Amino acid sequence: MLHINNISFSYKNTPVLDHIAFALEKGRHLSIMGESGSGKSTLLKAIYGLLDLDSGEIFWDKQQVLGPSFNLVPGEKYMRYVAQDFDLMPYTSVAENIGEFLSVFEQENHKRRITELLEVIELVDFADVKVKNLSGGQQQRVALARALAQEPEVLLLDEPFSSIDQFKKNQLRHSLFPYLKEKGITVINATHDPNDVLSFADDMLVLKDGKTIAYNSIEALYQKPKEKYVASLFGQVNELPISLLKEYTEVDASILIYPHEFEISKESGFEVYVVNNHFKGGYYVIEGVAENSQTVFFTNPNTLKIHARVYLNVSLQLVNRRISIKK
Numbered sequence: 001m002l003h004i005n006n007i008s009f010s011y012k013n014t015p016v017l018d019h020i021a022f023a024l025e026k027g028r029h030l031s032i033m034g035e036s037g038s039g040k041s042t043l044l045k046a047i048y049g050l051l052d053l054d055s056g057e058i059f060w061d062k063q064q065v066l067g068p069s070f071n072l073v074p075g076e077k078y079m080r081y082v083a084q085d086f087d088l089m090p091y092t093s094v095a096e097n098i099g100e101f102l103s104v105f106e107q108e109n110h111k112r113r114i115t116e117l118l119e120v121i122e123l124v125d126f127a128d129v130k131v132k133n134l135s136g137g138q139q140q141r142v143a144l145a146r147a148l149a150q151e152p153e154v155l156l157l158d159e160p161f162s163s164i165d166q167f168k169k170n171q172l173r174h175s176l177f178p179y180l181k182e183k184g185i186t187v188i189n190a191t192h193d194p195n196d197v198l199s200f201a202d203d204m205l206v207l208k209d210g211k212t213i214a215y216n217s218i219e220a221l222y223q224k225p226k227e228k229y230v231a232s233l234f235g236q237v238n239e240l241p242i243s244l245l246k247e248y249t250e251v252d253a254s255i256l257i258y259p260h261e262f263e264i265s266k267e268s269g270f271e272v273y274v275v276n277n278h279f280k281g282g283y284y285v286i287e288g289v290a291e292n293s294q295t296v297f298f299t300n301p302n303t304l305k306i307h308a309r310v311y312l313n314v315s316l317q318l319v320n321r322r323i324s325i326k327k
């Protein structure tokens with residue numbers, strides 16, 4: 001188990017991590033999500049032992065992760081950290097960059113291991129190409145393979161697909177994440193791309209201004225996001241104000257609804273006027289405006305006429321699940 005026990009960290013006098021606490025079981029995949037500057041990279045660095053904490057502790061089983069004041073060589077051996085800036089040897093080949101990190105006990109099946117890792121990062125045909133001649137995205141993949149060559153128990157990835165184009169990204173996710181699961185590697189992946197999270201991670205930790213605002217399974221956070229910030233990490237979301245009766249008094253409440261969750265009716269429901277159609281491939285996201293001039297996004301298989309009046313409905317079950325009462 002990885003235990004993060006109430007850690008806090010500041011750069012000079014600016015607090016960046018504020019009492020972060022969670023535990024992660026071996027072999028689980030955790031995504032750390034949050035807007036830019038929320039502290040994702042700093043949290044990964046803290047877990048890897050690159051920072052001296054203000055307070056709190058980090059344990060991998062019984063081993064404590066210590067910061068640079070306690071460790072001559074920062075970074076724990078059983079962990080690997082793939083930073084946003086990959087530190088490769090530019091004048092040597094892709095295969096050599098990876099091979100350098102294979103353990104000496106693996107000399108015999110050296111070639112087989114390099115090929116296996118080249119397959120995971122889908123660069124088999126580039127084995128003999130010098131790293132300096134690769135694109136940024138390809139270099140990022142080599143950095144990933146180097147980390148895997150060292151067979152870490154814990155793999156920390158900082159925006160691992162940030163330099164990789166959309167087309168390759170999807171393929172890579174499908175080869176990398178199942179490989180990591182199969183090897184039983186515990187993964188913590190910092191990202192702001194929901195595609196890195198949905199269907200690849202088990203759990204999600206949401207950071208905002210260095211604080212944990214949510215930690216749960218992906219499904220739980222998607223189905224019952226505590227606030228709009230959490231729901232927006234999955235994509236577009238609507239926050240609709242509603243008022244309801246509670247002990248005979250009217251109270252203000254709101255519900256979070258993803259665009260595909262509305263049912264459209266011509267007769268009754270929440271009234272909106274169509275102002276725009278956004279093509280999304282297999283469907284359209286329709287932009288509507290409600291009477292209170294709030295913009296609402298909902299999906300439809302076809303375009304709708306501009307200025308058309310439609311009524312949006314959501315199931316009672318969904319309302320009950322998503323309702324949040326303003327204090």
Ligand code: ADP
Binds near residue numbers: 016042
């Ligand atoms: P994220 O990865 O979520 O974008 P970071 O962990 O990189 O966030 O940064 C969190 C906060 O810490 C930001 O406000 C950033 O400006 C600040 N910060 C990051 N690195 C340093 C540094 N080396 N020195 C001072 N402040 C830093």
Ligand code: MG
Binds near residue numbers: 040041042158
């Ligand atoms: Mg970052």
